[in-house]
Amino acid sequence: MKAPEFAAAQWSRATGAGVDPHEYRRVTDGLGSVADWGPAFVRTGHAYLRRAENAGSPASAGEHLLTAARWFHLATLAPYAEAGRAAAEADRALSRALNALEPTARRVSGEGFTGWLRGPSDAPGTVVVVPGLDSAKEEFLGLVSALLARGLAVFAMDGPGQGVLAATTTLRPDYEQVVGRVIDALGVARIGLVGLSLGGYFAARTSALEPRVAAVATVSGPFQLDWEQLPPPVRDIMARRAGGADAARDFARQVALAALAPRIAAPLLVVDGGEDVIPGVTNGEALARLAPRGTYLSVPHGDHLLGNARPDWLPHLTDHLTDHLTHTLRGAPA
Known part of the structure; x- marks a missing residue:
């Protein structure tokens, strides 16, 4: 190119x-x-x-x-x-x-993660922001600011194979193990979770397997990957982040949410862009349909990560997390 x-x-x-x-x-x-x-x-x-x-x-x-x-x-x-x-x-x-x-911002690090906890110490809820294949905590500062403006605390993180950890670690599909350690380190009872791009898979998988997730949202997250159909640039990035082509192929094979989606108990918002068409990537409509409390928001003119359509989804996503997370943590119906 x-x-x-x-x-x-x-x-x-x-x-x-x-x-x-x-x-x-x-x-x-x-x-x-x-x-x-x-x-x-x-x-x-x-x-x-x-x-x-x-x-x-x-x-x-x-x-x-x-x-x-x-x-x-x-x-x-x-x-x-x-x-x-x-x-x-x-x-x-x-x-x-x-x-x-x-x-007052605090660096929090542990096995397989590092990031910054921002916001008031008495916030009514805490949201963990999960990046994707080649993104990092530095990419989603606007999302973090929108959540902070709603009074929440926010932990924006790099996980295995991501951001500053990409040089020393590799991608792993069982991201729920990492988020579990994050929750322990933050010392909170429950969290909101938002994942972007491949982070959407990590967030959905985690919310199916980690009971302390009280609200979740995904943006441009894959429901399933087909390694053979993925464009060569995507496969190359995945190979670099996963530790080689064989590891990347095995990783992609595990990105499949059909069995996990029905186990997501938390309120789930799935955001997709109608112009986000990547060969080998199945977008999130099925995830929202299969999750018991799933809602689907498709922005017709949105591209991958919907950077061209932020007013059409960002307020809705931040309000979704704020409302459900705050209500759940207060003990009211979500």
Whole structure:
């Protein structure tokens, strides 16, 4: 794929993650090939680090650092030899930003996970945000902000094979084990759970097997994967994250929710984009239909992760989690 085609394919994902669309165009217009993507995005991240150093206030510095974290993370979306270093820089920039902007934010790490717990200590509920195949906690800051604005606490995480942990761990299908350890570490009785892209599978599987999930939502999550039909770029990413082609093929075979969906007791919202058509990926309509308390929201013009249609689903999703999680934790019917 040529650089302009790759940049166009990543457009709504990048702008949905919060980078300025005009700057995105300036950066990507100068790419000679896809191989230039990672270095160009890292340079842009470093420019924001310099802005943070020269900022006139902690607030401005923190805002620049959040933007740097986004650019460093997006650098990893194309094949890049220094992807591990870029992910580490994204992680450091996010840490510095939260230290500047939210002194009460807390880093929480354990076996197979790391992330940041944000929000009031007396929040009526806590939501765990799960990333996908090549996403990370730095990509979904807008979703986190929307949940925080509703008074919830939020733990945005990287799990095995994701974000800053991708350099030292590999994807695993039994993500419910990881989320179980997260819940233990957070010290809460129950959680809300939202998963994005492959994270939607992780969230749905976890909510079927982990009884402490009180409300769940998925965005562009697969109901089932067919390895042989997946596009080569997706298979390549999965192979890198799973530890090789054989491991990736075995992982994809286990991404199947037909047997687990009827076991999801929590209220479930499944969000799909009508323009999200990836060969080998079955979208989430069947998941919502088979889950006892499933609801399906399809946005006809939405693409993968629906970065081009955020007003059509983001308020609905955050209200779903807030309402059901808060009511459940208070002991009222959900």
